[in-house]
Amino acid sequence: MVERAPLLDLCAHLLLILALAALCLPVWLALVAASLPLEEAARVPLPLLPGDRLLENLAAAWQRAELGRALLNSTVMAAGIAAGKIALAVLSAFALVYFRLRLRWLAFWGIFISLMLPVEVRIVPTYEVVANVLVPVYALAGWLGLGPALAAEGAGGGAKVSLLNSYGGLIVPLTASATATFLFRQVFLSVPEELTEAALVDGCRPSAFLWLVLLPLSRTNIAALFIVLFVWSWNQYLWPLLVVTDPAYDTAVVAVTRLMPSMDALPRWNETMAAALLAMAPPVLVVLVFQRAFVQGLIEQDR
Amino acid sequence: MSKRVTFRSRLLPWFLLAPQLLVLLLFFFWPAGQAIVQALFMVEPFSGELQWVGLLNFEQLFQSSAYRQAILVTIVFCAATAALAMFLGLFLAVLVDRVVRGRTVYRTLAIWPYAVAPAIAGALFLFLLDPAMGVLAFALRQGLGLAWDPSLDATHATILVVLAAAWKQVAYNFVFFLAGLQAIPRILIEAAALDGAGPWQRSLRVILPLLSPTAFFLLVMNLVYAFFDTFGIVATTTEGGPGGATRILVFKVWEDGFVGLDLGSSAAQSVILMAIVVSLTVLQFRFLEKRVQYAG
Amino acid sequence: MRLGRWLFAGVVSGGLALAPGATARADRLVLDWWHALSGELGAALEEVARRFNASQHRFELKPVNKGNYVATLNAAIAAWRAKEHPLVLMNNESGVLTMMLSGAIVPVHDVLDKYKVEVRIQDYLRPVVQTYTDRQGRLLAMPFNSSTPILFYNKDILDTAGIAAPPKTWQEMEEQIRTIKAKGAADCGYSFAAGPWQELENYSVWHDIPVATRRNGFDGLDAVLVYNKTRFVQHIERLKRWVDEGLATFGAAAAQTWASAARTNFVEGRCAFWIDSTAWHSTVEAGAKMKWGASFLPHEADIRPNHSMIGGAALYLFKGFSDAHYEGAAAFFRFLTDPRVQLDWHKATGYVPITVAAWDLAKKEGYYASHATRGIAVEQLLMGEERENSRTIRLGNYENVRKALTDQLELVWAGKKGVKEALDQAVEDGNAILRRFEQQNKGKI
Known part of the structure; x- marks a missing residue:
């Protein structure tokens, strides 16, 4: 502190407490609603203190939204995307930094431009590719006049690889990451040249160098990034909504929205809020437990 | 830029790049190209049959009052969300930076909302602000005598989605502003204090200018967030209503494509969105360049 | 390795031998049915499938819920393109043109004719069937769940206000609400959501407009x-x-999320009148603490009403299956038209039965003696005769056309736009959507 100003400090504390209480209010009220029987949860105004029905409501929400399966799906998806993004990014960054590449600019810009193509801007065609991954192959074959038979087969519904309603469809299309690639590029660039020189002298193979030198060096970056990406992936909504039409692959976030008040029935806010709490608990816990790594990952991602 | 010392292999690096490039080609570039092509056609949803219409899809979009409204709504929504989230993030960061005791607790409490999915944030705020049920709605009615009704009042609906969107993003801004504040050399502040500048003056004259690169970076990030990541909030709360008052462009792309089954128009909207992201990215990139220069 | 495989085969066949039902099932031809009903309605649907499966041993009908109507249709479109579509698809009444022009369906009448399932239109509730027939009067899809809006009223409020019977006309309804307000029986008169189906389509068809x-x-x-x-x-x-005068309370917008408000306001006893689908019967029965009743839709005093129109969904058959599959579908449709099946569906869900025979059976069994209000919708559909504007509403991309109207109506309730101005805009926007659809499908019909 530059100077002592007890009054100012007190104000700061008060303001912080007020602001953070406001920030926590929505979740607190969700908790309250989730702990009340339906009649009380529907009362206006809602009581401000929780009741004793939390477990019952959590159980009911768990069953109605089939959250057991949904949470498992979300975990697989989030871990898969995070791991996939990191793996692809590490490999790409390694190639970009440690090799003399002809056409490197092409790879670099290709990856960079993907920043400009979030799924929302290519929503329908991406869906089509996921519905049949071979669509581009057929189309290219048709254009190039290579194998008209192949193109005809495509049009006639020949071979197909559909990723709809599968973990592959949830994960793979989201595994490209320009920001992660650039992050690892920065990390690798800061690794001392001497290490590489020594490795070359020892006749170290590139794969061994990546595995034994670079990965251990970037361990904390990987962990931090994994946490950020896990949270980001868990919270995806539009993409799972599109590629999943079979409730067996619903993610937790989508499952919660299925419990939102709707045309079908009178609202059961207590169960909806219980489901919301369950679906947000995993990423929130991850952030709380790995706070330091999370903050580091968040900030690094944008270097 | 690459290392002075490198491995020697022609094929291996391409092999390493292949997975990422393949994913990009299949799920990014091909669909983006398709979107541009389909924007020039009308598309039959079942057969995928294409009918050339040239720029008609674009023409009709800009003629449609609904689309023009969506553009306006998006601008207001993005600006309000970014402004609110950044202001609150800065506010919290300044306070946390100032206090000594309890800093870790405060920081934790400020960060966790970032982990809540936009769609779920929407559900939480809907519950708070539902005209019939919501606690806040009740408080507004009883306390301020305000007939709060986001199902009917465009302003109320906008406030609802902006609040939900900003709430989730405050944490992000907080993290960066706090990091920015803590990176300011103490000596600068102390020097200013020695020159007789009070806390207020120091904030204005010393701290804010030093934070401006962070703020600019965050502005771009917040705009991108408000533009693209908030689909879930609108989808779980207002569904674009009332009277289209919260129908942001991303929601409309989805709605026209998947509810209306008008794939040609949806593709044309995608192309327009693409143009917007490209300009946002260029903005960000120019800034990044500058920041790299700062860093030397 | 080989031993293991033999063991495995032995265990499996042993298991099958021990479960005779399982072997029988294995011989059955599976008919996939993608539907859009969840919760209690979904359970009632699955019960129909279960009973069909128990009624014969050649086909195994397999219902799968694919979310709401929008999600189900999108799933089906993607599946059709990937050639992984189901045999039977449930799609709602606003999508008839889309399905009709899709090139992906086999008209149901073809299948019914081929397998000698006789469908005589006069045996059915006309407004139900006409929603799904082509211009030659042949069925494109098999009507499944159909409902129509009726007037629900709060009997306690009417009693307090000294009103003996619910209103027959809109004019009467206004007087009654004024009485109710004057006597302080309730604050809220007409609870309405202004859904296009209730206020535009049924109002127009009811009055032949x-x-x-x-x-x-x-x-x-x-x-x-x-x-x-x-x-x-x-x-x-x-x-x-x-x-503006406080006689009606707007309780919903286009958004699903709010749509419960108009209903909640009525079910919780705050409002005197509410117009919505007869399929809400079970919700009202379960949730209402007051005495309530239901009646025909109000009409304009100077117009004799005709009949209302339906909402709901029908079952379409996709192309690309073997004759045996279509034979199975025909068998299922024959089963569906059975009066007993229809009556049980009617009782379980509140949807109307689709045949006159089922309606007669319900009356004969005295169902309406204990459930008087559940017959109103059927009577309302059986009234009147076919007129110029009462057949159906068959417009392209109709969900978007509806949305154009809801958007504008919301501005009206909020006082942001005049009625005429808003409706002109809604019609302009809606016509733009229709013209796009026309251009996209020109030459197809």
Whole structure:
């Protein structure tokens, strides 16, 4: 502190407490609603203190939204995307930094431009590719006049690889990451040249160098990034909504929205809020437990 | 830029790049190209049959009052969300930076909302602000005598989605502003204090200018967030209503494509969105360049 | 390795031998059915499938819920493109043109003819069947769940106000609400959501007023919306006046999320009147603490009403299956038209039965003695005769056309736009959507 100003400090504390209480209010009220029987949860105004029905409501929400399966799906998806993004990014960054590449600019810009193509801007065609991954192959074959038979087969519904309603469809299309690639590029660039020189002298193979030198060096970056990406992936909504039409692959976030008040029935806010709490608990816990790594990952991602 | 010392292999690096490039080609570039092509056609949803219409899809979009409204709504929504989230993030960061005791607790409490999915944030705020049920709605009615009704009042609906969107993003801004504040050399502040500048003056004259690169970076990030990541909030709360008052462009792309089954128009909207992201990215990139220069 | 495989085969066949039902099932031809009902309605649907499966041993009908109507249709479109579509698809009444022009379906009448399932239109509730017939009067899809809006009223409130019977006309309804307010029986008169289905489509069909030209689009894709020039304008003006005078309470918007408000306001006893689908019966029965009743839709005092129109969904058959599959579908449709099956469906869900025979059976068994209000919708559909504007509403991309209206109506309730101005805009936007659809599908019909 530059100077002592007890009054100012007190104000700061008060303001912080007020602001953070406001920030926590929505979740607190969700908790309250989730702990009340339906009649009380529907009362206006809602009581401000929780009741004793939390477990019952959590159980009911768990069953109605089939959250057991949904949470498992979300975990697989989030871990898969995070791991996939990191793996692809590490490999790409390694190639970009440690090799003399002809056409490197092409790879670099290709990856960079993907920043400009979030799924929302290519929503329908991406869906089509996921519905049949071979669509581009057929189309290219048709254009190039290579194998008209192949193109005809495509049009006639020949071979197909559909990723709809599968973990592959949830994960793979989201595994490209320009920001992660650039992050690892920065990390690798800061690794001392001497290490590489020594490795070359020892006749170290590139794969061994990546595995034994670079990965251990970037361990904390990987962990931090994994946490950020896990949270980001868990919270995806539009993409799972599109590629999943079979409730067996619903993610937790989508499952919660299925419990939102709707045309079908009178609202059961207590169960909806219980489901919301369950679906947000995993990423929130991850952030709380790995706070330091999370903050580091968040900030690094944008270097 | 690459290392002075490198491995020697022609094929291996391409092999390493292949997975990422393949994913990009299949799920990014091909669909983006398709979107541009389909924007020039009308598309039959079942057969995928294409009918050339040239720029008609674009023409009709800009003629449609609904689309023009969506553009306006998006601008207001993005600006309000970014402004609110950044202001609150800065506010919290300044306070946390100032206090000594309890800093870790405060920081934790400020960060966790970032982990809540936009769609779920929407559900939480809907519950708070539902005209019939919501606690806040009740408080507004009883306390301020305000007939709060986001199902009917465009302003109320906008406030609802902006609040939900900003709430989730405050944490992000907080993290960066706090990091920015803590990176300011103490000596600068102390020097200013020695020159007789009070806390207020120091904030204005010393701290804010030093934070401006962070703020600019965050502005771009917040705009991108408000533009693209908030689909879930609108989808779980207002569904674009009332009277289209919260129908942001991303929601409309989805709605026209998947509810209306008008794939040609949806593709044309995608192309327009693409143009917007490209300009946002260029903005960000120019800034990044500058920041790299700062860093030397 | 080999030993293991033998062991495995032995265990499996042993298991099958021990479970005779399982072997029988293995011989059955599976018929996939993608549907959009969840919760209790979904359970009732699955019960229908279970009973069909128990009624014969050649086919195994397999219902799969794919989310709401929008999600189900999108799933089906993607599946059709990937050639992984189901045999049976459930799609709602607003999508008839899309399905009809999709090139992906086998008209149901073809299948019914081929397998000698006789469908005599006069045996059915006409407005139900006509929603899904082509211009030659042949069935494109098998009607499945159908409902129609009726007037629900709060008997306690009416009693307190000293009103003996619910209103027959809109004019009477206004007087009654004024009485109710004057006597302090309730604050809220008419609880309404202003859904296009309730306020535009049923209002128009009920009074034989056009929504669009070309018999509401039935005769061609070049139909033009005209509801900004009909009595509907005065209807909305009246509702707006009611809102302004506190006689009516708007309780919902287009958004699903809010749509419960109008219903909740009625079910929780705050409002005297509410118009919505007869399929809400079980919700009202379960949730209402007051005495309530239901009646026919109110009509304009100077117009004799005809009949209302349905909402709901029908079952389409996709192309690309073997004859045996279609034979199975025909068997299922024959099963569906059985009066007993229809009556049980009617009782379980509140949807109307689709055949007159089922309606007669219900009356004969005295079902309406204990459930008087559940027959109102059926009577309301059986009334009147076929008229120019009462056949159906068959417009392209109709969900978007509806949305254009809801968007504008919301501005009316909020007081941001005049009624005429808003409806003109809604018609302009809706017509733009229709013209796009027409261009996209030109030459197809």
